[in-house]
Amino acid sequence: MNDSSQHSTPGAPAGADASSAYVRLSHLSKKFGDFVAVDDVSLDIRRGEIFCLLGGSGSGKTTLLRMLAGFERPSSGRIYIDGADMSAIPPYERPVNMMFQSYALFPHMTVAKNVAFGLEQEHLGRDAIRRQVGEILDIVQMGTYGARRPHQLSGGQRQRVALARALVKRPKLLLLDEPLAALDKKLREHTQFELLSIQQRLGVTFIVVTHDQEEAMTLGQRLGVMNHGRIAQVGTPADIYESPATRFVADFIGSVNMFEGQVSEEGADFVRISCSELGCQVRAERSVSCAGGATVWTAIRPEKIRISRQMPAGERGADNAARGTVREIAYMGDMSIYLVQLDSGKMMRVTLPNIRRGGERPLAREERVWLSWHGSSPVVLTE
């Protein structure tokens, strides 16, 4: 291992030192023939944080991770880990370990041998290896399974062994490729929180690749949303959900109602957008720098829309209120989803929490309703 650990701060709260970029990607690109898998990505990842790379299949997130691990050579650009240029360093010399999506446990070795494998490459003494293997297996609560073979374990147990094997060398940077994808939903939630606690305990920097936005939101302190090999937006989960930078991000994270419109009025702290599909003016309490008359998109999250029988009071005139008819109601338990058809024919998605148990349904199908939202809710997007 050639990382310098003299200024490491184990257990430090993530993002405490914003200036220290532990992993720096600089104009990184990867081409497979004519296909550009990763396109000029520059990114800083801080020491001790959990950074989630989120994207659909073919977005380049896995290629990016494989370049960090050293399995793929960048076509251009550089990777720095702790200040050292990793571009020409083979995977077996990088201070990085990876947890594979398939777990890639060695089928012919016991759990203990699997975990010991990384330490054996460093020619540690047998006692030291046994002690460290025991410690890490205890941390992932697999201490009594050392003599088993991978095929004798359940999916969740394999996941823990894979995590232990990747952590046993105490890497400063752990790469996780879809760490929870192979687990069922209940186990996934449980494991998520366990991953977080282990990460905080060991002070490791995590880079997680996932296509599952829920996983990314709960695990990641910061997210990088990838699309077509590029980073579309980097930010905290709340940043990305509440202030998406592009239509792609708004649409990819959560569900959203999106309307095309023209800027009709620009104030100091608001814009007014006329939207033919909505049948009303949208007044957004946010200034976007765009010329009057320019085409923009308004995005409103389903949970930020109120639904009522009477015309809502308090909103200025006909701003931020639209009429429609309830077409579908989907009861989800904790909430209900309403599909409301606006008078323009456009469907709008609204979610309401089911606050009262067994309460009467507030609305029925085919009922005429008003939809309204606060001026802070719409996000105005120019691209």
Add this chain to the structure above:
Amino acid sequence: MRWRPSGRQLIAGIPILWLLVLFLIPFLIVFRISFAEVRLAIPPYTPLISWQHGVPSLELHGAAYAFLFTDPLYVSSYLYSLKVAAFSTLCCLLIGYPMAYAIARSGAAARAVLLMLIVLPFWTSFLLRVYAWIGLLKNNGVINNVLLYLGVIHHPLALLQTDFAVYVGIVYSYLPFMILPLYANLEKHDVTLLEAAADLGARPWRAFLAITLPQSFPGIIAGSLLVFIPAVGEYVIPTLLGRTDQIMIGRVLSDEFFENRDWPVASAVAILILLLLVIPIMLFQRLEQRELEAAR
């Protein structure tokens, strides 16, 4: 009620019947002849049951087996056959493993062509291919002539009728039987396991020894058995290419049968070859079974 076989019984019954009629019964006949004695008659061995004064008596003679262990020709032929087969198997493994590995790691299009090339020699008669080696190896054969022409040697090398020629012949003939099962095994390997090993700090050679090699064990055993077993009893290759002062056991068997007309000794030789082969095969297969269970 009449018994009517089900489809499953019918399908299982055909190979059982085949083995019974064409393997087990002939084996029992050979086994029985090995305990008879030679006599000048048709058939040329004593009957199993002889009638003396109306009383049947069983005639079992161990003379054929005793003879095998008293004449050093047989013991040395057995040992020589084992040595030739073992060394040939090792050579096939050392040559075949890298080839199988390369094929398993090549692209889909190249793979089909390479596999085709491995199987291609079978399109020519086995006997013809061994004869061709005589033309290559003999004193005024292709190899000697080329070396003489190039000035590397000044007198022809004695290549034919040596151990070397037998090894060349056996390795050449049986290499595909090593490569194909090895390829079938290596082709199934998960490449991410090697990436995981590299990620954990193993250099490529270490990763090969720790991950690929142990997992290819079933393929190594299958290929080795497919080479070793026929090589022990090989008759054609040592007869055409090999030494005249040291013969292999397959040749001994044929000589006893056709030249000496000593059917009991020929049968005893055959039975001992079988024992010699069955024991290591059973050990190997037990090991293979264990490996297979572990790899699942």
